[in-house]
Amino acid sequence: MPVIVATMIPKADQVDEVRAILVELIPEVHQEPGCKLYSLHEAPGKFVFVEEWADDAAMAAHGAGPAIGKMFSALDGRLDGPPDLVFLTPVPAGDPALGQLRA
């Protein structure tokens, strides 16, 4: 199952606004078919999604879907550059309960 680590850098004066936009739209993404994990995290000046999708088709549908469209409209002008997307393949090892994002 494809995994994505997506990093967004908010403009310095837009951190709270960006957080609010992301949090508001997450439930809609969770409704998307094949969404196994769409989890938001934060570090100073940085938001990081860790995502997992049932397959490439579900991931592609997400990328072209209405929720992402709304997200990027709302984020317009609020990020310091485009999101950094790292597309990953799981390498399962050790205890499955600890070694995989989702079984």
Next chain:
Amino acid sequence: MPVIVATMIPKADQVDEVRAILVELIPEVHQEPGCKLYSLHEAPGKFVFVEEWADDAAMAAHGAGPAIGKMFSALDGRLDGPPDLVFLTPVPAGDPALGQLRA
């Protein structure tokens, strides 16, 4: 619970060796107290751990523990620079089953 995204860049001729080292040591990390998630992923020329720890103390113990010590001894000379570590805080939203790495 603290989350880490750790990215390692193997030297071009060390990809298989690095993968083997990481996979071999993951079970030992899974035994460490407070390990909630220690999951390996791969993209061309890149290994990415997504980790979650019960608390800062468990994360710190991991960082100073024997497994990591063995890992970095074995990785010596095989990486293209030091690992990139991003320390994150979860921002739970939406369906908890989909919006958090671990409940």
